[in-house]
Amino acid sequence: MLSLNMNMKNNLKKVVITGGAGFIGSNLAKKLIHEGAENILIIDDLSTGKIENLDELKSESSKIEFIESRIEDLQNLNNLLSGYDFCFHLAAGVGVQYIMDNVSKALLTNIEGTHIMIEACKENNLPILITSTSEVYGVSNDEVWTENTKSLIGPPTKLRWSYAASKLIDEFLVLSEFNDGNLNPIVVRLFNIIGPNQVSDYGMVVPKFVEAALKNEDLIVHGEGSQTRSFTWVHDVIEYFYLLASKQLYGEIFNIGQTEEISINDLAKLVIKLSDSKSQIIYKSHEEVYGTKFEDPMRRTPSIEKIVKATGYEPSMEIPQMVEEIIKYKKLNS
Ligand SMILES: NC(=O)c1ccc[n+]([C@@H]2O[C@H](COP(=O)([O-])OP(=O)(O)OC[C@H]3O[C@@H](n4cnc5c(N)ncnc54)[C@H](O)[C@@H]3O)[C@@H](O)[C@H]2O)c1
Numbered sequence: 275m276l277s278l279n280m281n282m283k284n285n286l287k288k289v290v291i292t293g294g295a296g297f298i299g300s301n302l303a304k305k306l307i308h309e310g311a312e313n314i315l316i317i318d319d320l321s322t323g324k325i326e327n328l329d330e331l332k333s334e335s336s337k338i339e340f341i342e343s344r345i346e347d348l349q350n351l352n353n354l355l356s357g358y359d360f361c362f363h364l365a366a367g368v369g370v371q372y373i374m375d376n377v378s379k380a381l382l383t384n385i386e387g388t389h390i391m392i393e394a395c396k397e398n399n400l401p402i403l404i405t406s407t408s409e410v411y412g413v414s415n416d417e418v419w420t421e422n423t424k425s426l427i428g429p430p431t432k433l434r435w436s437y438a439a440s441k442l443i444d445e446f447l448v449l450s451e452f453n454d455g456n457l458n459p460i461v462v463r464l465f466n467i468i469g470p471n472q473v474s475d476y477g478m479v480v481p482k483f484v485e486a487a488l489k490n491e492d493l494i495v496h497g498e499g500s501q502t503r504s505f506t507w508v509h510d511v512i513e514y515f516y517l518l519a520s521k522q523l524y525g526e527i528f529n530i531g532q533t534e535e536i537s538i539n540d541l542a543k544l545v546i547k548l549s550d551s552k553s554q555i556i557y558k559s560h561e562e563v564y565g566t567k568f569e570d571p572m573r574r575t576p577s578i579e580k581i582v583k584a585t586g587y588e589p590s591m592e593i594p595q596m597v598e599e600i601i602k603y604k605k606l607n608s
Pocket of ligand 1: 366
């Protein structure tokens with residue numbers, strides 16, 4: 275059996291973040307420094323992340339080591355991870371557009387990269403948090419998706435499901451190692467996260483809409499726009515990461531998201547209103563945008579009962595406030 279450090283926050287003094295130059299990873303690095311982390315190792319190949327995302331941490335540069343590399347290419351990973359307390363594994367091929375354009379590469383990163391991280395964490399006795407996704411529920415018809423909801427993904431001819439399948443494999447990989455007593459993993463399934471440092475390039479709807487609205491360009495809604503989504507502020511997400519890791523809730527799966535839903539049509543209207551834009555909404559079929567190998571769930575709403583009970587923390591922001599914050603952020607950073 276693994277020896278567990280029962281001192282809550284001391285298990286987060288020396289931390290590894292893969293994908294730490296990305297949207298969620300860079301926000302997480304800031305949070306951990308703020309909470310007193312002494313040393314953060316960031317591994318990122320900058321394929322979708324940006325080194326500028328770490329600019330705000332320049333004054334803390336003595337605490338941060340950055341390695342620009344694909345995980346899969348690191349020869350000395352076991353040595354690199356020696357002496358660390360915890361690993362947040364975020365590196366992955368992410369985003370509907372990115373996945374559809376890079377199916378094989380993303381599959382390999384998500385499976386091979388995760389397997390390599392698992393082996394190195396086992397070797398160094400490091401607990402690992404892996405970031406899975408609401409996509410693993412597929413098009414489940416359940417009213418709300420609990421961690422036990424049955425997955426309804428596929429068929430594999432619809433290549434968009436490759437992302438969900440690869441993330442499910444990651445979950446099996448870490449949970450089977452937990453079952454065998456070799457690893458202390460936490461699995462989180464994230465539902466549409468938004469906030470500062472998120473880019474629009476890979477198909478993320480809120481930054482896409484906001485950027486278009488600020489330029490008075492058309493907002494392109496895929497399908498009829500009646501599909502609903504829930505959005506969660508990135509600072510709430512990393513608060514959950516921090517609490518789950520501090521509390522050492524190993525061997526468990528947690529949804530992280532919000533229960534408030536909005537249709538993509540209403541989201542487009544809200545963005546136009548809050549940014550005082552002259553943009554028009556136009557419609558394109560999913561097939562026109564992504565080809566025939568795509569399908570999309572009509573709803574995607576989590577049950578967050580389990581994580582709220584485990585951490586005592588509730589998501590702090592509603593959709594209009596989040597959209598306003600993103601408009602402010604994009605105005606400052608465009
Ligand atoms: N943002 C969301 O709404 C959301 C939803 C569900 C799951 N997730 C998961 O959360 C994690 C972080 O996503 P994000 O939104 O911050 O995306 P992101 O693209 O900003 O972050 C991913 C980071 O990983 C890096 N990376 C990719 N492949 C790599 C490799 N082989 N080796 C090293 N680095 C590599 C990228 O350069 C990037 O910085 C991902 O695992 C993603 O699947 C995100």
